Amino acid sequence: MSDPQTNSAEVQASSHPGWQGILDADEQILWQGQPDQRFRVEFESLREVLPGLLFVTFALFWMVQAAQASWFFAMFGLIFVVIGLRQIFQPVLWSAYLRTRSWYTLTDRRAIVATDVPFKGRRLTSYPIDHATLVEYAAGDPPSILFGPDRGKRSERPGFRYISDSDTVMGLIRGIQQRSLPTEGKDEA
Incomplete structure (x- = not known):
């Protein structure tokens, strides 16, 4: 004769696929x-966005100033724009995902x-x-x-x-x- 607790756990686990071996024997x-x-923007994520916004602003300013000398030299600022954009969007988009x-x-x-x-x-x-x-x-x-x-x-x-x-x-x-x-x-x- 089988133990009622074990039998109950088997029924419980089988009624919820994927939970076998995760729940305790008599856990329900x-x-x-x-x-x-x-999608939502939380106040706490805005605190993380602000440094990225400043980073992008400075990078764009630097690129505009560098473009006066050479467009090729100005393109080196793109990496900093991308890093700043990641700082802006990552906290908001990652939590939503x-x-x-x-x-x-x-x-x-x-x-x-x-x-x-x-x-x-x-x-x-x-x-x-x-x-x-x-x-x-x-x-x-x-x-x-x-x-x-x-x-x-x-x-x-x-x-x-x-x-x-x-x-x-x-x-x-x-x-x-x-x-x-x-x-x-x-x-x-």
Whole structure:
């Protein structure tokens, strides 16, 4: 006769293709989703764009001044224009692209963020959830749910970004945290 826990895990994993060997034996998926795919410019990315804007402006100014001597000499400034343009567009475009390649899963024990980026491969990051886990509901359109302490840059905090059913997910997380509270008088035998 087979063990009911193992059998339950096999059913759980088989009902969600790709999760075999990732979930614990009795771990259950409560929610799965993906971030909102809309293009957006975040305030934090603007701070990264400003140096690139200055870089491009200076490079163009240098190219115009150098063109008075020789167009050939002025073309050496193109590399700096390209570097500056990368600094301007990379923070905005990369985060938008990364959202299209990200998937979120909430189980009864942890939050999982999966990404699949060409040339970087698949990555699965797990964040345990218990009564002590710091969780922030970040207002937005749609809102985000962030995990762990605020270290100054919201963009570097792990979490479920721009999810349309954030109220439901936050309720599920609060339920997980409630169930993980230590109870007094528990037998330790």
